[in-house]
Amino acid sequence: MDLKEHIRAIPDFPKPGILFYDISTLLRHAEAWQVAMDRMAERIAFYKPDYLAGLESRGFLFAAPLALKLRCGFLMLRKPGKLPGDVVGLDYALEYGSDRIEMQADAVEPGARVLVVDDLLATGGTLAAGIRLLRSVGAEVPAAMTLIELTFLEGRKRIEVPFESLLAYDS
Secondary structure, X not given: OOXXXXXXXXXXXXXXXXXXXXXXXXXXXXXXXXXXXXXXXXXXXXXXXXXXXXXXXXXXXXXXXXXXXXXXXXXXXXXXXXXXXXXXXXXXXXXXXXXEEEEEOOOOOOOOEEEEEEXXXXXXXXXXXXXXXXXXXXXXXXXXXXXXXXXXXXXXHHOOOOEEEEEEEOO
C-alpha cells in the first residue's frame, strides 16, 4: 500500500507558503492506519523499547497504538501545564522563538529504554528537545521515529540518535 496516497497536502496552511501534510486522511482510513502502525512497529521493534514517548499532540496518535503493538509502556511529552503532579521540563529554542516540553517526574526510571515518536520531522527542534528531556532524567534513548520526514528541512541533522521515518517528502 502506498501510504502517501492517504496523506493530503494542503497549501498555505497554517500560513501562506507552508505546505501542510495532513495525516487526518490516513487516520480516517482504517486499513492505511493499520498498515502504517504495522510498518512503524516493524522498524522500531529492533530497539527493544521499554516505553514509547509521544510528542504532543499528534505524536500521541502514533506512539500509543505502537506501544500496544510492541507491548511496552506509553508516556506523554507535553506542553507546560498539561500534566498533573510533579513534572520535569526543558526549555528549547525554535526557529522563531522558544518553547517548553514537560513530562511527569516519575514517568521513567533511570536506564529505561525510551523511543521518541512523533507524526512529522521538520526542523527537528521539538524531537531533539524530547530526547534531551528524557536523557536528563536518566533514560536511554535508543532511537526516534516519525511517520513523515520533510527531508529538505534537514531536521535529521539535529537528532542525536538513530532516526527512522516511514515516508519522506523532498519538497
